[in-house]
Amino acid sequence: MIGVIDIGISNIGSVLNMFKYVGHEAKSVSNASELEACSKIVLPGVGSFDKGMAKLLDSDLVETLNKRVLEEKIPVMGICLGMQLMCLSSEEGKSPGLGWVDATVRDFRKSETPPKKTPHMGWNHVEVKKSMKLTADFTSETRFYFVHSYYVDCTNSSDALLTTKYGNDFVSAFQVNNIIGIQFHPEKSHVFGAAIFEKFGSM
């Protein structure tokens, strides 16, 4: 069973619906005992970094999350802000992140070559940086829906799973063993997003 974390920082309806659509069982999770019962976790999120982190700390899930992700190493997928919360810190706020991945979150507007338009909003392409199950069926047509002003900067370039060009090339997905972070919204990227959900569910 896939547990989709529901702590009020994101609508999880479309995430649950997308899993149903691709034929994987998923349910919402909002307490530690429900989290213990899952074999995989999805951490979706929208909004600002500090607010998201505060909600996560308020939820009393962090300790169980750390145990399940870092010790038991069950597959976890962070989406959008969920990915950013897995990092050490963010230029958007003051709170430390979960620190699962050696990466920081940066502001497009403060990058070396800032893009002409911020936020990064709309459909963009990805370059596959390492061959993993999640990206097995990608083609040159594959594209995803992005909506964000901050991006993840990985300390170890080998952690990057996908990069995307917007101003600089930035990390649009990372994978460090069982930990996956995705900057775009697969639940809103119709056929291309459905493929990711299908693959994650069968990992």
Add this chain to the structure above:
Amino acid sequence: MINSRVIVHLLIKDGKLIKTRRFGKNKYVGDPINAIKIFNEKAVDELVITDMTATKNGIDYALVHKMATEAFIPICYSGGVKTEADAHKLFKLGVEKVCLTSAAISNKPLLKQLVEIYGSQSVVVNINVKKNFFGKLKVFDAERKKNTSLNLIEHINSVVDADIGELILTDVDKDGELCGLNLELLKYVENVSMPVVINGGMKSANELVDASMKGASAVMAGSCFVFHGPHRAVLISYPFGGGYKIMKDIKNK
């Protein structure tokens, strides 16, 4: 690089899908949930949903919830957003972006508050534009169905200052007329740092090419995706592959 988008605009009145002409008389199009299912299959770039009766009746959260859950495509919601609590509920129900029109004129603190809490990328402003008697562009009030005294450029500057994530410019006189987008409007946003969407009058999604060259990040339309033929028979359609395909075909020519 990022793809330019072709956005579908769905207009809701008392829970039904309709389409207006020049913000006036309207025609019944169908059931909104059914329309979203069809647009899902057609893999559209994005949906903007405007509930024109939400200001009067209150936001129909049950309908928004059904629409957002049904959609495997991004949704921007517009209509009747008056407080931070309204926006909070909408985001929780699963819309990616919230769009303000009237409140962007009358309630600048709300605009700034939403940007601060939810981030620029979640906050969109729509400006309805209409020429006045003297040919000057004014900001149109869709509720009272008349022009305000607001000057377009001043209003653009004031919402841009609030650090919003996206700006939609709607030409009221072209709405539903299938006469082509008013790309002249892009002249007023040349120096704007956020994505700009042009709306009103589009007859073909291929207008994206021109719009994109002139600086638009997206084009938006209702009628050309829900009507077919001179008698405006209801037929939902959308160009396969959306903005990505249109721009790619042009590059390959």
